[in-house]
Amino acid sequence: MFYKIVTYGCQMNVHESEKIAGLLEQCGYSPLPSEDIAPDIIVFNTCCIRDNAERRALGNIGVVKAEKKRNPALILAVCGCMTQQDGAKDVIKQRYPYVDIVLGTRNISRLPEEIGKVLASRAAAKKSDKRYRAFDTEYLSDYLNVDENTPVFRTSYPNAWVNIIYGCNNFCSYCIVPYVRGREVSRSVDDVLDEVKSCVDEGYGETTLLGQNVNSYGNDIADRDVNFAALLRKIDALDGKFRVRFMTSHPKDLNEEIADAMAQSNKICKNIHLPVQAGSDKVLRDMNRRYTREHYLGLIDMLRSKMPDIGITTDIMVGFPTETEEDFRDTVDLVEKVGYSNAFTFVYSPRKGTPAAAMPQIPYEIKKRRIGEIIKLQNSVTKRLSENYIGGVYEVLVEDVAPKHAGMVCGRTDSGRLVTFPGSSDDVGKFVDVRITESRSASLFGFAEDKPFDKQNG
Numbered sequence: 056m057f058y059k060i061v062t063y064g065c066q067m068n069v070h071e072s073e074k075i076a077g078l079l080e081q082c083g084y085s086p087l088p089s090e091d092i093a094p095d096i097i098v099f100n101t102c103c104i105r106d107n108a109e110r111r112a113l114g115n116i117g118v119v120k121a122e123k124k125r126n127p128a129l130i131l132a133v134c135g136c137m138t139q140q141d142g143a144k145d146v147i148k149q150r151y152p153y154v155d156i157v158l159g160t161r162n163i164s165r166l167p168e169e170i171g172k173v174l175a176s177r178a179a180a181k182k183s184d185k186r187y188r189a190f191d192t193e194y195l196s197d198y199l200n201v202d203e204n205t206p207v208f209r210t211s212y213p214n215a216w217v218n219i220i221y222g223c224n225n226f227c228s229y230c231i232v233p234y235v236r237g238r239e240v241s242r243s244v245d246d247v248l249d250e251v252k253s254c255v256d257e258g259y260g261e262t263t264l265l266g267q268n269v270n271s272y273g274n275d276i277a278d279r280d281v282n283f284a285a286l287l288r289k290i291d292a293l294d295g296k297f298r299v300r301f302m303t304s305h306p307k308d309l310n311e312e313i314a315d316a317m318a319q320s321n322k323i324c325k326n327i328h329l330p331v332q333a334g335s336d337k338v339l340r341d342m343n344r345r346y347t348r349e350h351y352l353g354l355i356d357m358l359r360s361k362m363p364d365i366g367i368t369t370d371i372m373v374g375f376p377t378e379t380e381e382d383f384r385d386t387v388d389l390v391e392k393v394g395y396s397n398a399f400t401f402v403y404s405p406r407k408g409t410p411a412a413a414m415p416q417i418p419y420e421i422k423k424r425r426i427g428e429i430i431k432l433q434n435s436v437t438k439r440l441s442e443n444y445i446g447g448v449y450e451v452l453v454e455d456v457a458p459k460h461a462g463m464v465c466g467r468t469d470s471g472r473l474v475t476f477p478g479s480s481d482d483v484g485k486f487v488d489v490r491i492t493e494s495r496s497a498s499l500f501g502f503a504e505d506k507p508f509d510k511q512n513g
């Protein structure tokens with residue numbers, strides 16, 4: 056029996072798909088070995104952050120109709136953020152009658168039970184309209200207890216994703232996440248430490264701590280000593296050779312204690328993803344981000360004063376309803392000032408039920424021009440910053456064989472920059488000192504310090 060999981064959205068979903076895989080393995084399914092073989096179960100792990108993410112998922116669920124006709128025994132499940140939107144469950148129920156199971160963001164641990172019920176009802180009922188369909192998107196109060204027992208089938212060696220906090224309390228006015236993932240719930244310090252330790256023991260060279268806002272870790276735990284800075288220090292004190300990254304940091308909650316914990320550590324990467332969204336105070340206020348441009352720029356200075364080589368990345372959104380041309384210029388100016396090593400850029404997409412969706416919207420042509428301009432600017436900044444790496448030696452954790460370059464592998468520096476250099480699949484998971492000899496926009500190229508002959512051979 057084979058499973059196929061189709062994942063949309065952020066790292067949180069990528070990791071949740073690893074839990075879904077763990078549960079399916081427990082039920083006796085194995086990963087689909089080839090696309091030529093028909094799966095016995097397909098799980099769509101959906102995202103609804105922007106309209107296009109949602110449309111893609113719905114389109115692909117539609118495509119499965121034909122597959123289900125060919126193979127009526129196929130089980131089809133839909134999980135993830137989309138299922139948790141107002142009314143989404145009913146839309147799926149009516150428009151996609153061949154979907155067997157719908158589980159919300161806090162119910163995936165129920166998957167084995169629901170698969171069992173679907174199979175039992177199929178065996179019992181000859182008529183297809185009598186068969187059992189599961190629709191459960193209620194938030195379970197004991198979610199975390201259940202979740203701690205969910206097996207994880209990791210798929211991103213040598214990086215291990217580790218959740219530290221679920222949900223979001225921030226309600227940025229454009230964002231659907233708080234509505235589909237509920238309020239913040241932190242995992243216990245011991246559970247996080249145990250998971251990191253076991254990943255290190257299994258040979259994972261890197262752990263990425265996940266949360267919509269990792270900086271508010273511990274706010275919902277009564278013990279006042281539990282906070283993100285303290286957690287970083289405890290993880291740093293664990294034995295073994297490994298690295299730690301985390302995402303995402305909200306600028307309103309990033310403080311000096313967290314920066315000090317990073318700066319004074321050996322294992323926490325000097326790398327931070329600090330989404331700014333916009334450079335204008337008015338737009339930031341309308342977005343309900345709860346920081347100013349000045350505060351944000353102050354954070355950048357604070358981080359760089361403690362960690363001069365820190366790699367800083369961001370998310371930028373253009374076309375928010377109240378963004379004027381002048382506001383957009385403020386974003387352009389901020390991007391020029393900060394010098395991000397990379398930026399994820401998005402066109403604002405109205406999400407039903409969020410405050411910003413009810414505001415008058417900006418024409419698409421204007422959004423399109425603004426996103427084009429910001430991407431072009433960031434590309435030139437990235438290219439300029441890449442050149443600073445040439446000549447230096449950086450420790451790289453090898454992640455994979457390079458997809459586009461035969462005989463090469465790729466991995467990241469501590470600061471999060473992607474490096475490609477000669478190597479083989481045997482190197483995956485190893486730390487290698489690499490001398491950077493060339494840069495091409497965001498990518499760096501070089502040679503392992505202890506293999507100088509590769510330079511002539513390669």
Ligand code: SAH
Pocket residue numbers: 104105229230231232266267268303304305330332370371372401402403404405406
């Ligand atoms: N919790 C993280 C990331 C949330 S989603 C944070 O607070 O930064 C990732 C990114 O998607 C956001 O940073 C934002 O830039 C973008 N995004 C969120 N809602 C969006 C919307 N309605 N339209 C376009 N982009 C959006």
Ligand code: SF4
Pocket residue numbers: 223224225226227230231232233267268305
């Ligand atoms: Fe969305 Fe804001 Fe929460 Fe991030 S912090 S998930 S952007 S509401």
Ligand code: F3S
Pocket residue numbers: 063064065066067068101102103104135136137231232235236
């Ligand atoms: Fe998408 Fe949900 Fe992540 S809406 S971006 S998968 S939190």
